[in-house]
Amino acid sequence: MSFSDVVETIKNLSVEEKQEIQALLTQYLREERREEIYNNYRKSISEEQQGELNFCSSIDELKQLIGDFI
Numbered sequence: 001m002s003f004s005d006v007v008e009t010i011k012n013l014s015v016e017e018k019q020e021i022q023a024l025l026t027q028y029l030r031e032e033r034r035e036e037i038y039n040n041y042r043k044s045i046s047e048e049q050q051g052e053l054n055f056c057s058s059i060d061e062l063k064q065l066i067g068d069f070i
Contacts, residue, residue: 001009010021047053054065 010018013021044053056062056065
């Protein structure tokens with residue numbers, strides 16, 4: 001089933017069914033974002049343990065570090 005088929009099918013649903021799909025999509029997106037945040041956390045822990053993270057308290061040094069990534 002193509003994306004356009006899915007869209008057409010959704011168009012033909014009742015308001016209640018559309019609201020249920022909306023609630024499900026919101027939940028799925030929330031879960032995916034939560035998983036992404038957790039994976040980023042795990043990656044940062046690993047990077048910190050391997051000494052790959054740079055910490056500093058100097059604003060000029062922070063600007064320099066940010067500038068290197070932009």
